[in-house]
Amino acid sequence: MPQHTPELPVELAPVTQLPLLKRLAARLFGSGLNRLRAQHAASWLQGQADGFRSGHSAGIDYGFQEGHAEGLEEGRQVLFISDTRAQELRAPGIDDNLFDDWRLPLTPELKKQIKADVAALLPAHAQPSAAQWKMIFSDTPSTSVVAGAGAGKSTSLVLRILLLTHYLGFELGSMTVVTFTRESRKDFISKLQEVFALWGRNLSLKEAREVVRTFHSRILPLVRSLPGYGQLQAFETLNSRSLFNDDDTDSNPFDLRINDAQRQQLNACYHGLYTRDERFRQALAPLCRHALQLKELERDHPDVQKRMAVTELAAKRDEELCDTLEDLWFAAGAWPIKGIEPNRETLEINGSHFHCHGYIPQLDAWVVLGFDPQENPQICRPGAKLSVRAEWAVKRTLFRAFCNKPLIWLENYDAAKRVIASLAGDASAGPGFDYKLKGELSSAPLLDSFVSAASFIENLGLDVAAAVGDMRFAKDDPDRFFFEALSLYWRALEDHLLAQTPPVMTYNRMFSLFGENTPQNFKLLSHEQLRPLSHLMIDEFQDVSPQIVSWLRASLREIRSRGPAMHVGRGAQRSSLLCVGDDWQSIYGWRGSSPKYFMAFNKEFPSPATTRVMLSDNFRSHQHIIDAAEHIVRAAPSIAGKRAKASGEPKELVPVTVLPRDEQDLATRLIEHYHAGDRILMLYRKSSDKTLIEKEIQSVVNVDSRLTPEDRRLKQLTYHSAKGLQADAVFLLGDCQHLTSSPYKNQVYRMAGLGKDGDPDPYDNAQKDEVLRLAYVGITRAVKHCYWYLEKQDAQGPNIPKASDRIPAGKAFFEDLRGVDTPLLANP
Structure with missing residues (x-):
């Protein structure tokens, strides 16, 4: 193959030659001149040019070809490198996601088909809104649904299950729907069966109960699967x-x-x-x-001030009072008491001398006998103007205010029996005394x-x-x-x-066995036992506790680590989590729950992709009810962008009515609503309030209690117990207040990482927010009417945080009638 000669550059091309005839003529004339020995300049120059041309051509041909070859070879050997490599050498990152990066296979055609089926099979009032469809069609591994009060989340959850099973072929055995209570579980099971039947799937009660669970009914089978715990x-x-x-x-x-x-x-x-x-x-x-010691009373207390004036007189008759009380205790067989030395020690009280009845060496405490309520309150000492009970009350008040010694005041004969049991170490009735931790409302x-x-x-x-x-x-x-x-x-x-x-274990202990601190225990579980947790749908997620969160995260992490082997031959692959909640309805902080895990869902449950859905439509209440409740709770930290709007059939706008506490007025209004055919919720904060109001509404209670449970229209519950319920008219009795400070709960809250950094009282501050959320829950139970009866402003002290502090003036959604004379309604 002939070697290719590269084309010369224009500047190196040879000079163009003369035409042939001119070249021949030049040679003839040039030869003649040479013979005559005469110089011919033009011919010389032509010859010079011809020589130059031939030399130039030869030089160019040789030099260019050699230079080109050498340059090409040199180019092969020398390469200019631009170093774009990273200067910092780092280790690989950690994939801390709880899920694989996958999506549900939802095509536009499939979504269209599902919407058409739902439109044909469900009634008009049950058709999902755009936001609800977003929840149902979420295709990401994790989904967070913010669903306010009355948002219609139950139907959306049922349709989500239908989507996974009926349309995508996921097995029911791969999923769990979690509700918090037996009542909500029962309602959801019924709705699940009803909807599945419309799609031609007769779901048995057993099948539905396997899917719809409480957290506790799901953890128990896991622990029972362990060797030796089958009957736990x-x-x-x-x-x-x-x-x-x-x-x-x-x-x-x-x-x-x-x-x-x-x-x-x-x-x-x-x-x-x-x-x-x-x-x-x-x-x-x-x-x-x-626990047994007489509780101190402030010296400026009105009872103390009133009885200080008779201190000297009471001291003079005290020894005779002691004799009378000891005679009563002895006659009842309650004195003397083993373990108590019957010594009449003299104590100085406000400058006067009084007596004790005995001493307990084991406790280093003095004992005073009280007046048992079983005795006749009219008993008097001979010649005394006051009854023994009244004399005893004066002494007790003075001792509470001025005694500086450890003193046990035995109030009655039964209390003495508990002390005896305690001193003897007899556990047949427990330790024998009550105790009140700081921050608790009462002893137990x-x-x-x-x-x-x-x-x-x-x-x-x-x-x-x-x-x-x-x-x-x-x-x-x-x-x-x-x-x-x-x-x-x-x-x-x-x-x-x-x-x-069989062995017994607390639920908390069970959850800790399968928490993030004990991942090794998951190796004891088979694929079948763990598979129901693959696709989790959790309602009321704002009420989860750190213990539950640890179990959930550990379970999801274990499922992901097992990979495809766990799902061989099954339609349901991988794992997912859908959580529905409302941080404004988080009201169980006193038992250890926290809305933190819902509010920071993306951080707490890391995922390659998360769908956030906001269900803002309220299908229960009218806008005044919604606005009043939201105004109260908006001062508490919450998920941004929340504001509900009334949906469904229009209702008359009636403000939330705030009234001074008056049991008779409450009863009159309640009876009127009952006779009008309304369903009623009577909510109270203290059990004593229920007793008081029940006396006023006994006629309604008697009528309603004779009806079947389905037909009853009156329910009396605490604010907390009413969650999830609704009624035409709601009566709220009492404020939502944070009354105490709990040193131990503040400490363990910090240990658990709850509250703001540096907050010395994270639990107390969380409870101040929770009382606002409790009021929100109470108000949003109402469909049409809400009446809120409150104590006087200073009933619990001016510095007690109260939800009622947030009641505004001049807002259409509140009608504050405190301080306004309101005639009682006529009883129809």
């Missing part, structure tokens, strides 16, 4: 019923009232620990003395207080013993001994319960 019972549902009665697992696990079966276990553990553990006995002694039997405090700590995802070890109290604070005793008792109780046949 939950302590919270411990009773004499069947081990596997499904109603047990669905009963309210947050009801901390102790039943007989539970108390039997608590007392048995207490007796064993008290007998064998000296440290436990030592911790109980100051608790017992503090010591073991009940143990259960309550331990449950709160564990709901926050903390270990009781570890949390107690990190607490700090003043040296003379009796709560210090309470928590020392609690840490000893709780560890002993857990061991005691597991040693029963």
Whole structure:
């Protein structure tokens, strides 16, 4: 193959030659001149040019070709490199997502078909809104749905399940819908069956119950699958019923009232620990003395000021009063008491001398006998003007204000029996005394207080013993001994319960077995046991606790780690999470729940993609009800952009009516609404209020109680218990107030990472927000009418945070009639 000669550049091309004839003529004339030895300049120049041309051509040909070849070769050997590599060498990042990066296969054609089916099969009032369709059609691994009061979320959740099963072929066994209570579970199961039937799928009650669960009914089977725990019972549902009665697992696990079966276990553990553990006995002694000790009364209290004037007279008759009281106790068989030395010690009270009845060496405390209410209140000493009961009341007031010694005032004969049991270490009736932690509204039997405090700590995802070890109290604070005793008792109780046949465990303990701190325990579960948690749909998500959140995250992380092997041969692949909630309805902070996990959903449940849905339509209440409730709660931190609007059939706009507390006025209005055919909710803050109002509305109560449950139109509940319900007319009795400060709850809140950084009182501040949310829940139960009866402004003190502080003036959605004379309505 001939070598290709590269084309020369124009500037290197040779000079053009003369035509042929001219070249021949030039040669002839040039030869003649040479013979004559004559110079011919033009010919010389022509010859020079011809030489130049031939040399130029040869040089160019050779030089260009050589240079081109050498340059080309040099270009192959020399390469200019621009270094674009990263200067910092980093390790690979961590994929902390709880889900794979995947999407539901929802095509436009499929969405159109589903919408057409829903339009044809569901009634007009049940047709989803645009926002509800966004929730139903969410195709991302995680979905957060902000659903305010009356948002119609239940139907949307049912249609979501229908989408996954009927249209996408996901198995029901791969999903769980979580509700919080047995009542809400029952309602959702019924709605699920009804909707599935419209699509030609007859879902059995058993199938529906397998899908719709409470958190507690879902964790129990997981623990029962472990070796040796097949018949495990939950302590919270411990009773004499069947081990596997499904109603047990669905009963309210947050009801901390102790039943007989539970108390039997608590007392048995207490007796064993008290007998064998000296440290436990030592911790109980100051608790017992503090619990039984007469509570101090401020010296400027009106009762003290009134009775100070008779101090000297009371001191003169005190010894005779002591004799009379001892005679009464002796006649009742309650005196003397073993463990109490019957010594008449003299104490100085406000400059005068009074007497005690005895001394308890074990507690280093003096004892005074009281006047038992069972005795005749008219009993008098011979010649005395006052009754024994009245003389005793004067003495008790003076002792509360001026006694500086540890003093136990035995109020009655039964109280004495409890003290005897406590001093003897007899656990047949528990420790024998009540205790009130700082921050609690009332005292409770010591073991009940143990259960309550331990449950709160564990709901926050903390270990009781570890949390107690990190607490700090003043040296003379009796709560210090309470928590020392609690840490000893709780560890002993857990061991005691597991040693029963069959074994017993608290729900919190079950969740901790499968939390983020114990991922190894998931290896004990088969794919089948874990698979129902693959596609989770959780209602009322604002009420989850840190303990539940840890279990959810650990479960989702384990499911993802197992990969495709977990889903072989199944339509439902991978995992997803859809949570529905309303941070404005988070009202269970007192038991350890927090709206934090819903408000910061993307951070708490990391996902490759999350869909946020805002359900703003309220299909329950008219706009005045909505605006009034939102005005109260808007001062609390919340998800941005929330504002509900009334939807559905238009209703008459009636303001929320605020009235001074008046049981008779309340009863008159309530009876009128009942006779008009309205459904009514009577909500109260204290059980004593229920008793008071029930007397006023007894006629309605008697009529309504004779109807079937479905036909009854009056319900009397606490604010908390009314969540999820609605009525034509709602009567709210009492304010929502934050009355106390809880030092121990503030401490464990900080340990759990709740509250703002640097906040010394995160729990107390969270509760100040929660009272606003509680009022919001109460008001939004109303469909048409809401009446709010409040105490006088200073009933609980001027510095007590109250929801009613947010009631505005001059707003159309509130009608504040406090301070306005309102004639009673005529009773129809």
